[in-house]
Structure formats: C-alpha cells, structure tokens
Amino acid sequence: MSSIAAEVIDPDVADTFLTCSVCEEPFKNPVGLPCLHSFCKECLTKHILSTTKAQKNPKAFTCPKCKRHVDSPDPHQPPHSWADLFPPNHFVLSLMEGVKIRSDSQKCDPCSRRNEKVIAIRWCKECGEALCQQCEGFHRSMKYSQHHHLVSMEELKTQPIKNTVSRPPCPDHEGTLLGFFCEDHNQVVCSSCVTIDHRKCKHVTTTAEAAEKQYVDAESLSEKLKLQRDWSRRIAENRRHSARVLEDSTNQIRHQITSIRQQINDLLVQKEVKILEELKTVHADEKEQYDKVIETCDGLVSTTENAIALIQNSMRHGSDTDVILAIDNVKNESQSCESKLADLTTRLKDLFINFSADSTLQAVVNGLDNLGRLTTTQANVNLTAPYNVEPMTYRSDHTHRDHIHHEHTHREHDHHDRTHRDHIHHEHTHREHDHHDRTHRDHSHHETRHTHTHRDDKRREIEIESVRSLPLSPISTGRKSPVAMPPAATQRKALTPPYELTSSPVVTPRKLRKRSPSPLPPLMLPKSISPFPYNRIIPRQATLETFFKGRTSNDRENCCFTGAEIIQDGRIILCDQTHRKVKVFNHNYQWCGEKVLSAKPYDVCCIGGSDIAVTLPTEKKIQLYTVRDSDFICIANIQTGAKCWGIAYAQKKFAVCCFSAPPSVKIMSRDGRELKTIARDMAGNDYFNFPDYVAMDKNTRNIFVTDRYRKSISCITALGEKRWEIRYDNLKVPRGIAVYGSKVFVAGCRSHTVVQLNIDGDILGDIISEGISYPTKIVVHPNGENILVTQHQATLIDVEKNMVKIFSLNNQ
Structure with a gap:
C-alpha cells in the first residue's frame, strides 16, 4: 500500500494522463474504451466516423492510440452515436478537478453558477465544492451543511489528490454514489444497489475496505505491467534494430551490385546484350504459350455463350424437335468443353525466370563466357474447377512441352508465390553451351515458399546470385552468399518474458558496433580480441567430403535434425524432431535402425562407448540409451526440472541448457544429481536469455554456450564465472557448437557458415562458407578429421532438409 499511496500523494499528475492524445488538449467529456485508453467524446466521434466511412x-473501429480492434457497443446504432454509448471516465474527470482546485485561481463554484468570478478560500469535502468567503458563511449557516468539514485552499494543496476525488455516480440509481463492493459479483455498487439487487449477497463491504485488500495486488500488477511495458519496448527496439540492419545490408548489397557493374563495365556491355537476347527469347516463347491458352479460352467462352443462347432461344421460340436437337448438340459440345478446360487446368504452369551471376565474375579474367545463367521454374497452379468434375476427365498422360531439368544446388533460394503449398519444382537452365543436350528429369517435392518482394502478384522476378567481391572492390564480403534476400518467412523472435531479465547497452568491438543486436546485458569480450586480427592464422576451408540422406522409407515427412553425435565406434546418431525419433547410421552412412520416443528429442551426446544421452524438452528430462546394432535400449531417466535443450558430456558430468527462470546451464552428474546451476553473475545479471547448444572441453574447465535470443557465444568457467561473450557480424544466429582441443567451431544458421574460434574467444575465420544452408547442429569426429553438419529451415528444399553433410577439416 505504501508505494502505491506514495505515487498519488504527489499532486503533480502527468499532463499526458489528463490530455487527449487525439487533439492534444485537456480532456473534454472523456470516455473510456475497453483497451483503457480515454479520449474526448467529440474526438472519438470524429475518429470513428473517419475510420468507418x-x-x-x-x-467496429480501431483505437486511435493502440490500434486495437474495438467492437461497437451497439452495432444497430449509427457510428456517430457510438461515442455516447461508451462509459464516461469519471476518474479522469475527478482527477482533472482535483488538479484544478489546487491552482491559485480556483473560483467559487456557487458563484460560478451565477456567472460571478470570485476566488475560493475554502473547500467542502462533503459537497465537493470550492467556496468563497461569502458562500462559506452561507454554507455554515445552512442546517444540512453546518457540520460539513471545510478546509482552506492552502491546506488543501498539501493533501493528497484522492482526498478531493469524488466517488463515481451509480449508472442505475440517480443521485447515489458507488460506495460499496460486492465480492460475490465482483461489482462496485451504491447503497440502493445493495438493498435492492444485492440484498442476498453475503460478502458486501465498503469500497474503502475492498480497496485496502487490493493494494497488494495493485503493487504486483503494476510491477508486472512495467515489465510488460519493457518487454514491448524490447521487441519494438529489436524490430527497429532489425530494420536498420536490413536497410544497411540492402544498401551494401545495392552498392555491391552497382560496383560490380562499374568495375567490369566494358565486358558487361557485350555479355549483357547476349543474355538479354536470351531473356527476350525465353519471354517470347513463354508469352506465345500463354497467348495460345488465352486464345483457346476465348474460343471456349464464345462457344459456351453461343450454346447458352441456343438453348434459351430453342426453348423459348423453337419447336419440340428444335429443343431436343439443340440440347443434344449442346450436351456434346459441353462435354467437349469440359474435357478441354480440365486438360488446360491440369497443364497450367507459371514460369519463373531467375538470374544468377556467373561465378567467373569473381576473377575478372579473360575467358568470361557468360554473364550468368537464366533458370526457369515451373509450378503447378492450384486452380480447381468451379464444380465437381469426373476424375477421368483429367488427362494423366499429358506430356510436358518444356525440357525439365531439376537443378540440385545447395545454395539456391527460389522465390515462389506464397500460396503454392504443394507443387512440382522444375529448373530449366538456359546456357549457351548446353542448348542441345539438356537432361529430362522430373523431381517432385512439396515446399512452402515465402517471398519478400514488392511484386508478388507478377510471380516473375530476376534474382542475382552474389559473387565474391573483386580484389579491387572496397566492400569484399569474403564468401559467396546470395545477394537476393532468401525466401524466408518472417521470423517472429520469441523474446522471453522479461520478468527475471535486466537490460543494458551492448558492448561490441568497434568494427561490429554498428550492427550489434538490440539492448541486452553487456558482452564480456575476450582480452585478446582485436578489430583488425592481421596476425592471426586464418584456418583453411573445409571441403565437402560426402553427404547422405537422413530420411528413411519409414518417415512420412521431411526430417528436422536438431541433434547429432558420432559415437566412439564411428556410428552416427541423429535426433529427428519431426518423427520423434533417434536414428543410427553406420560409418558408411547407411541407416541401421531407429527408435520412436515419447516426445520430440532435441540434442544428443555420447557418454562413453555406445551409450548416449538425449534431451526431451517437453518432458523436462534426459534419457540415457545404449545403442545396439539396429535399435536403442533405455537404461536411465534423469529429470532436469526445466525444459532442456542442448547437452554436452565430459568427465562424467553433463552440461545441459535449460530454459528456466532464470535461463541457465545446469551441471549434473551421470546419476542425475544437480551439481551446479550457472545462471547469473555476482551482480545478479543473467548470463543467458535462451541457452541453445552447449559444448565443453575435455577437462570441463570451459563451457561454451550459444544463445538463441542474444545471438551470442559465451564461455563460462566450471566455477560459473563468465570469461567472455562475443557476437560476430559474419556469424548470424549461432546455433550448434563443438570443441576439439583448443578449437571451437560454431554454426551460423543465418550466415550459412561454420566459424572457428579459439578457447580465448578469438575469431579465426570461416572454415565452411560454401555448400551448406542454415547449419543447425555440428559434430567433430572423435579423430578430429571431419565435421558433421545438419541443416534445417522451413524454406529449404526437401532434399536439403533431409541432408546430412560431412566435411574434411584438411588437418586444421
């Protein structure tokens, strides 16, 4: 009660609370909306009329302030009368009056009603009126008011505003005030309501007694609302920051594209003409096909209209014989039209023209054969007949007129219409030297496409594939990555409720400061970090050695591999969230067996020999299994007390990422005892927002954690002290993390890279920058020669979602 009371004892009320946000003037006849915002009745009426005209x-209409949907209090009434139906905000009116009477020029209320302006000197609490000296004498002489408590205006200014705030009037009984509270109905009532409508209620108290009980709840509710306000601000700031980053990256890519054009301008002129001619040819050929379909459909429209006229005229003016002949002929023609329409509908395909720059542009040397390549994408149009058509009407053996070639490209991102959920994806590659030997292959797959483009309705776009910046370019990116925005659905970052969180500005290296994430607790940078690491040995690029398909014939859908491990005998274990399975593959990457679990697994680690530990977040436990030749045997269950995600094991200890309050990394023994919880520093600042994946060195001195929300990498000692925390501009959304000796490898899900660090947090560079898309979990082989990478993202093509890739570290 004390803190709440202290806030209202101060008579200075914020102007914004007593000001209409529409007209920015003090409230006049304020009315309240369900969203708790208040507006002048006239302002609200104007807003309603403007938004509903x-x-x-x-x-319904939207709140002028928060844009929340507000239903009409009475839809049968015209919009200009809706504002009258919302309840007046008596509290704001009383508060305005309370502030007003504390001014030095408060006028006498009785005199004001006589149009006389006299300064008031007294205040009657019972009547709620200011009185001048003359009216004070009259007031004291009246029988009904002679015992009223009058205070001077000077004394009144020192009292809390609530001492002069009057109770709201009862909406049901004129002349009575709301002074009682019915707990049975959770309703504020007047004395008449108590005696009439609530006479049988057992728990009716005065509003003063009821309010006294509410003060504790009001304090906690206020704190919760403040946290929700901060949470909203964090989300908004995060989006503003993302918008700035998007703008920066867009400008950078735009500059990169134009600089490439400027640097090799002479050569581009020649090749540009060539490829534009090819583009013109592709467009003309496809346009011709569209025109043929349009012409056919126009003919069918004419035929059907003529048939309709024939039936109508024969029935209206013809003989019985004419009717029979006309209907018989029209039936035959209708069947023919239906067959043609069904066949056309089946063969409808949209052509997407994509453009990717030729990789030889990177070198800018003689021998550049082509500016790039044109690829076309065909997708079945999900257009259904307007009525039920017999299945046999559709032709199932129609031939494709185009040469179909499925292009298996690991870094390709196609832009499709958002509504094409299930379609056949065909890539038609037009190259000068392969015009006469194109391969005919069909590859069907289901893919959800999302497009970030301002011209979705055209379903046609030119897409430029990024090339490595030229040596003389001032904006070198250092890796091949798509310049065009990848087709990803808008990612809503599930920022965790901040009830246990604190925020402070981010501290990042000078070169990264411009693109640091939204306000988060300060980063602890490694002591040796330098914005210009010229003296560091840049690791050599790992090379793709092989890949294998993790999806088996038993799987009904595409897989989602969030966890992986290589056990000591070389077998590979995969956690498949989609099918709630753990799978085992031999050293030749052949599927050996699987086990369906009780919940979706997230991560897995080897705990010695053929034993593994699997995290089940929804069940808040770790399950231990022995991996046999073709199946798994459960040997133990460990309860974590919180949703558990990434897991690591060393020296007979688990490190488990837990999304608890506060988020933490728990150190647990193999028999399930909780040895330590790492969550906060000595000052009470949270280490994590959402610890995702974790790794430990062999002696468990260092624990490395990636944070899903902070988008950072942290190093914590076994004693729970943070050594460093970094964010790296070329490592977007760090996910999987692995340690081998003094080397730390981190997967950048959104940068499509795997980056190498040392245990001191120094970033050595990319070891994988090509051949992967959205890397999620990474595992280093026990011999240190290979690294396994899983991939997952909703927009990935099917073959990539199910693909597990093995890279050779080239004796890093």
Missing part, C-alpha cells in the same frame, strides 16, 4: 455496415 468506407465500411458498408460498420460494426
């Missing part, structure tokens, strides 16, 4: 039968 385009609606045919308006039934």
Whole structure:
C-alpha cells in the first residue's frame, strides 16, 4: 500500500494522463474504451466516423492510440452515436478537478453558477465544492451543511489528490454514489444497489475496505505491467534494430551490385546484350504459350455463350424437335468443353525466370563466357474447377512441352508465390553451351515458399546470385552468399518474458558496433580480441567430403535434425524432431535402425562407448540409451526440472541448457544429481536469455554456450564465472557448437557458415562458407578429421532438409 499511496500523494499528475492524445488538449467529456485508453467524446466521434466511412455496415473501429480492434457497443446504432454509448471516465474527470482546485485561481463554484468570478478560500469535502468567503458563511449557516468539514485552499494543496476525488455516480440509481463492493459479483455498487439487487449477497463491504485488500495486488500488477511495458519496448527496439540492419545490408548489397557493374563495365556491355537476347527469347516463347491458352479460352467462352443462347432461344421460340436437337448438340459440345478446360487446368504452369551471376565474375579474367545463367521454374497452379468434375476427365498422360531439368544446388533460394503449398519444382537452365543436350528429369517435392518482394502478384522476378567481391572492390564480403534476400518467412523472435531479465547497452568491438543486436546485458569480450586480427592464422576451408540422406522409407515427412553425435565406434546418431525419433547410421552412412520416443528429442551426446544421452524438452528430462546394432535400449531417466535443450558430456558430468527462470546451464552428474546451476553473475545479471547448444572441453574447465535470443557465444568457467561473450557480424544466429582441443567451431544458421574460434574467444575465420544452408547442429569426429553438419529451415528444399553433410577439416 505504501508505494502505491506514495505515487498519488504527489499532486503533480502527468499532463499526458489528463490530455487527449487525439487533439492534444485537456480532456473534454472523456470516455473510456475497453483497451483503457480515454479520449474526448467529440474526438472519438470524429475518429470513428473517419475510420468507418468506407465500411458498408460498420460494426467496429480501431483505437486511435493502440490500434486495437474495438467492437461497437451497439452495432444497430449509427457510428456517430457510438461515442455516447461508451462509459464516461469519471476518474479522469475527478482527477482533472482535483488538479484544478489546487491552482491559485480556483473560483467559487456557487458563484460560478451565477456567472460571478470570485476566488475560493475554502473547500467542502462533503459537497465537493470550492467556496468563497461569502458562500462559506452561507454554507455554515445552512442546517444540512453546518457540520460539513471545510478546509482552506492552502491546506488543501498539501493533501493528497484522492482526498478531493469524488466517488463515481451509480449508472442505475440517480443521485447515489458507488460506495460499496460486492465480492460475490465482483461489482462496485451504491447503497440502493445493495438493498435492492444485492440484498442476498453475503460478502458486501465498503469500497474503502475492498480497496485496502487490493493494494497488494495493485503493487504486483503494476510491477508486472512495467515489465510488460519493457518487454514491448524490447521487441519494438529489436524490430527497429532489425530494420536498420536490413536497410544497411540492402544498401551494401545495392552498392555491391552497382560496383560490380562499374568495375567490369566494358565486358558487361557485350555479355549483357547476349543474355538479354536470351531473356527476350525465353519471354517470347513463354508469352506465345500463354497467348495460345488465352486464345483457346476465348474460343471456349464464345462457344459456351453461343450454346447458352441456343438453348434459351430453342426453348423459348423453337419447336419440340428444335429443343431436343439443340440440347443434344449442346450436351456434346459441353462435354467437349469440359474435357478441354480440365486438360488446360491440369497443364497450367507459371514460369519463373531467375538470374544468377556467373561465378567467373569473381576473377575478372579473360575467358568470361557468360554473364550468368537464366533458370526457369515451373509450378503447378492450384486452380480447381468451379464444380465437381469426373476424375477421368483429367488427362494423366499429358506430356510436358518444356525440357525439365531439376537443378540440385545447395545454395539456391527460389522465390515462389506464397500460396503454392504443394507443387512440382522444375529448373530449366538456359546456357549457351548446353542448348542441345539438356537432361529430362522430373523431381517432385512439396515446399512452402515465402517471398519478400514488392511484386508478388507478377510471380516473375530476376534474382542475382552474389559473387565474391573483386580484389579491387572496397566492400569484399569474403564468401559467396546470395545477394537476393532468401525466401524466408518472417521470423517472429520469441523474446522471453522479461520478468527475471535486466537490460543494458551492448558492448561490441568497434568494427561490429554498428550492427550489434538490440539492448541486452553487456558482452564480456575476450582480452585478446582485436578489430583488425592481421596476425592471426586464418584456418583453411573445409571441403565437402560426402553427404547422405537422413530420411528413411519409414518417415512420412521431411526430417528436422536438431541433434547429432558420432559415437566412439564411428556410428552416427541423429535426433529427428519431426518423427520423434533417434536414428543410427553406420560409418558408411547407411541407416541401421531407429527408435520412436515419447516426445520430440532435441540434442544428443555420447557418454562413453555406445551409450548416449538425449534431451526431451517437453518432458523436462534426459534419457540415457545404449545403442545396439539396429535399435536403442533405455537404461536411465534423469529429470532436469526445466525444459532442456542442448547437452554436452565430459568427465562424467553433463552440461545441459535449460530454459528456466532464470535461463541457465545446469551441471549434473551421470546419476542425475544437480551439481551446479550457472545462471547469473555476482551482480545478479543473467548470463543467458535462451541457452541453445552447449559444448565443453575435455577437462570441463570451459563451457561454451550459444544463445538463441542474444545471438551470442559465451564461455563460462566450471566455477560459473563468465570469461567472455562475443557476437560476430559474419556469424548470424549461432546455433550448434563443438570443441576439439583448443578449437571451437560454431554454426551460423543465418550466415550459412561454420566459424572457428579459439578457447580465448578469438575469431579465426570461416572454415565452411560454401555448400551448406542454415547449419543447425555440428559434430567433430572423435579423430578430429571431419565435421558433421545438419541443416534445417522451413524454406529449404526437401532434399536439403533431409541432408546430412560431412566435411574434411584438411588437418586444421
């Protein structure tokens, strides 16, 4: 009660609370909306009329302040009367009056009603009126008011505002005030309500007694609302930051594209003409096909209209014989039209023209054969007949007129219409030297496509594939990555509720400061970090050695591999969230067996020999299994007390990422005892927002954690002290993490890279920058020669979602 009371004892009320946000003037006849915002009745009426004038039968409007949907209090009433139906905000009116009477020029209320302006000197609490000296004498002489408590205006200014705030009037009984509270109905009532409507209620108290009980709840509710306000601000700031990053990256890519054009301008002129001619040819050929379909459909429209006219005229003016002949002929023609329409509908395909720059542009040397390549994408249009058509009407043996070639490209991102959920994806590659020997292959797959483009309705776009910046370019990116925005659905970052969180500005290296994430607790940078690491040995690029398909014939859908491990005998274990399975593959990457679990597994680690530990987040436990030749035997269960995600094991200890309050990394023994919880520093600042994956060195001195929300990498000692925390601009959304000796490898899900660090947090560079898309989990082989990478993202093509890739570290 004390803190709440202290806030209202201060008579200075914020102007914004007593000001209409529409007219920015003090409230006049304020009315309240369900979202708790108040506006002048006249302002609200104008807003309602302006927002509903385009609606045919308006039934709702949006709040002018928070844009929340507000239903009409009575849809049968015209919009200009809706504001009258919302309840007046008596509290704001009383508060305005309380502030007003504390001014030096408060006028006498009785005199004001006589149009006389006299300064008041007294205040009657019972009547709620200011009185001048003359009216004070009259007030004291009246029988009904002679015992009223009068205070001077000077004394009144020192009292809390609530001492002068009057109770709201009862909406049901004129002349009575709301002074009682019915706990049975959770309703504030007047004395008449108590005696009439609530006479049988057992728990009716005065509002003063009821309010006394509410103060504790009010304090906790206020704190919760403040946290929700901060949470909203964090989300908004995060989006503003993302918008700035998007703008920066867009400008950078735009500059990169134009600089490439400027640097090799002379050569581009020649090749540009060539490829534009090819583009013109592709467009003309496809346009011709579209025109043929349009011409056919126009003919069918004419035929059907003529048939309709024939039936109508024969029935209206013809003989019985004419009717029979006309209907018989029209039936035959209708069947023919239906067959043609069904066949056309089946063969409808949209052509997408994509453009990717030729990789030889990177070198800018003689021998550049082509500016790039044109690829076309065909997708079945999900257009259904307007009525039920017999299945036999559709032709199932129609031939494709185009040469179909499925292009298996690991770094390709296609832009499709958002509504094409299930379609056949065909890539038609037009190259000068392969015009006469194109391969005919069909590859069907289901893929959800998302497009970030301003011209979705055209379903046609030119997409430029990024090339490594030229040596003389001032904006070298250092890796091949798509310049065009990848087709990814808008990712809503599930920022964790901040009830246990604190925020402070981010500290990043000078070169990264411009693109640091939104406000988060400060980063602890490694002592040796330098914005210009010229003296570091850049690791050599790992090479793709092989890949294998993790999806088996038993799987009904595409897989989602969030966890992987290589056990001591070389076998590979995969955690498949989609099918709730753990799978085992031999050293030749052949599927050996699997086990369906009780919940979706997230991560897995080897705990010695053929034993593994699997995290089950929804069940808040770790399950231990022995991996046999073709199946798994459960040997133990360990309860974690919180949703558990990434897991690591060393020296007979588990390190488990837990999304608890606060988020933490728990150190547990193999028999399930909780040895230590790492969550906060000595000052009470949280180490994590959402610890995702974890790795430990062999002696468990260092624990490395990636954070899903902070998008950072942390190093914590076994004693729970943070050594460093970094974010790296070329490592976007760090996910999987692995340690081998003094080397730390981190997967950048959104940068499509795997980056190498040392245990001191120094970033050595990319070891994988090509051949992977959205890397999720990484595992280093026990011999240190290979690294395994899983991939997952909703927009990945099917073959990539199910693909597990093995890279050779080239004696890093």
